[in-house]
Every structure is written in structure tokens, then in C-alpha cells.
Amino acid sequence: MQSAVKHLCRGSNSVDWVSCAGKLLRCALHHALGALFCPLTAHCQLFTDNCSLEMHLSLLGMPGSGKSTLGRALAQHFNWQFLDLDAEIVARAGQAIPAIFAAHGEAHFRQLEAEVLRDVVARPGPLVLATGGGTPCFHDNINALNASTFTLWLDVPLAVLARRMERGGAARRPLLAGAGPQLSTALAETLAARQQFYSQARLRLAETRAPLAALLPALAHAGFPAGAPV
Numbered sequence: 001m002q003s004a005v006k007h008l009c010r011g012s013n014s015v016d017w018v019s020c021a022g023k024l025l026r027c028a029l030h031h032a033l034g035a036l037f038c039p040l041t042a043h044c045q046l047f048t049d050n051c052s053l054e055m056h057l058s059l060l061g062m063p064g065s066g067k068s069t070l071g072r073a074l075a076q077h078f079n080w081q082f083l084d085l086d087a088e089i090v091a092r093a094g095q096a097i098p099a100i101f102a103a104h105g106e107a108h109f110r111q112l113e114a115e116v117l118r119d120v121v122a123r124p125g126p127l128v129l130a131t132g133g134g135t136p137c138f139h140d141n142i143n144a145l146n147a148s149t150f151t152l153w154l155d156v157p158l159a160v161l162a163r164r165m166e167r168g169g170a171a172r173r174p175l176l177a178g179a180g181p182q183l184s185t186a187l188a189e190t191l192a193a194r195q196q197f198y199s200q201a202r203l204r205l206a207e208t209r210a211p212l213a214a215l216l217p218a219l220a221h222a223g224f225p226a227g228a229p230v
């Protein structure tokens with residue numbers, strides 16, 4: 001319970017006491033409900049000692065770093081819901097991402113992204129969230145993420161990202177679509193600007209293709225999910 005309180009109360013730079021108080025209150029409610037209903041249901045996991053309803057996991061990283069791939073695998077492992085923020089934005093806007101950029105520009109997209117992010121992290125969980133490549137870098141989103149989720153940065157080498165993009169990923173990414181032969185330079189510049197935000201994640205995974213079996217102990221060692229054996 002102690003580590004759950006620590007997790008719930010942590011923002012990236014400071015303790016967010018208002019959101020902490022709200023979460024602790026909800027946590028207490030879940031525990032009370034759990035005590036009442038656990039003997040009657042098969043869903044005791046929802047009411048475990050670490051208040052797992054609040055423990056979202058979010059994946060951060062450059063385009064092509066593996067957020068969706070690893071996110072889906074983690075969600076399957078924990079038996080949690082998987083959400084892709086880009087997909088949520090597309091559903092909200094009723095438009096594909098390149099169309100949103102083309103019709104309204106990046107500033108509008110970032111506004112929408114920040115709004116959808118706040119909606120998503122406020123949902124009951126737990127869920128695994130793959131963020132968009134730029135999500136942590138705008139509108140104080142990194143603090144919103146750190147306040148409500150355990151943040152994991154997939155820090156994949158630039159050469160690997162470039163290879164993955166060249167295999168067809170760049171065209172559907174509006175910010176990289178025009179880079180052409182300058183793709184490596186564009187990726188390097190983008191990462192240089194974003195590193196200060198990504199590096200505020202709780203855990204950094206600096207491997208090209210980390211198997212789940214290696215990631216899970218690293219997560220547990222960093223205190224996620226609360227109460228997991230280290």
C-alpha cells in the first residue's frame with residue numbers, strides 16, 4: 001500500500017496534492033467495495049491492495065520506437081486494456097492524422113491531443129497507453145502523464161528508427177513525410193528537441209528490441225505495478 005500511495009501521489013517534478021487526494025479517496029472507495037464484493041465475484045483483481053484501477057502504464061518515444069507493439073504485448077500480459085492515443089484522436093476528430101494536420105495545422109492537432117490525453121488518463125483502468133511520438137513535448141503533457149500513469153520511454157537508437165521509417169513509416173507521419181533523403185537528419189533533430197521531455201519518464205528502456213521477459217523485471221524494479229515481486 002505504501003508504494004501505491006507513493007505512485008499515486010507522484011507528479012514528475014512535484015507532488016500533485018489535489019489529484020493525489022482525489023485518487024486516494026477513489027482508492028479507499030475501491031477498497032471498501034472490494035471488501036464487500038470480492039467474496040462474491042471473480043473480479044477481485046480490480047480491488048487489489050495496490051489500487052490497480054489507477055495504475056495506468058504509458059509508453060513514450062519517437063515514431064517507430066515500438067510503443068504500439070510493446071504496448072499491446074504489455075496489455076496482453078497484464079490482461080489490461082490497450083489504447084493508442086493517435087487512434088483516440090482520430091476517433092474524436094473523425095479524420096485521419098495527416099488530414100487533421102493538413103486541414104487545421106499542428107497547433108490544432110496538439111490542442112486536440114492534449115485534450116484527448118487528459119480524457120484518457122482520467123478513465124478508470126488500468127490500461128496501457130501508447131502515446132503519440134510528440135505527445136510528451138506539448139502542453140505540459142509530460143506532467144499530466146507522470147501524474148496519472150507510470151511512464152516508460154522507449155529510447156531506440158536513431159539508426160534503428162530510420163530503418164523502420166524507411167520501410168514505409170515516414171509517409172503516414174506528417175512531420176517526417178517531407179524529409180525524403182534527409183530522414184536521418186530530421187529524426188536526429190526531432191529527438192534532440194524531444195529528449196528533455198522523454199527523459200522525464202519514470203523508466204527508460206534503451207534497447208532496440210527488449211523482450212517482455214526482460215522488461216517486466218525492470219518495471220517491477222522501478223515499482224510498477226505497485227506490489228509486483230521484484
Ligand SMILES: Nc1ncnc2c1ncn2[C@@H]1O[C@H](COP(=O)(O)OP(=O)(O)OP(=O)(O)O)[C@@H](O)[C@H]1O
Pocket residue numbers: 061062063064065066067068069070130132133164208209210
Ligand atoms: N521490439 C521490436 N523489435 C523489432 N521490431 C520492432 C519492435 N518494436 C517495433 N518494431 C517494429 O517497428 C515498427 C514500428 O513499431 P510500432 O508501430 O510499434 O512503433 P510506434 O512507436 O507505435 O510507432 P508510431 O509512431 O507509428 O505510433 C513496426 O514495423 C514494428 O514491427
Ligand SMILES: O=C(O)C1=C[C@@H](O)[C@@H](O)[C@H](O)C1
Pocket residue numbers: 062063086097131132133134135173174175
Ligand atoms: O512525432 C509526432 O509528432 C507525431 C507522431 C504520431 O504518433 C502522431 O501523433 C502525429 O503524427 C505526430
Ligand SMILES: [Mg+2]
Pocket residue numbers: 067068069084130
Ligand atoms: Mg504506434
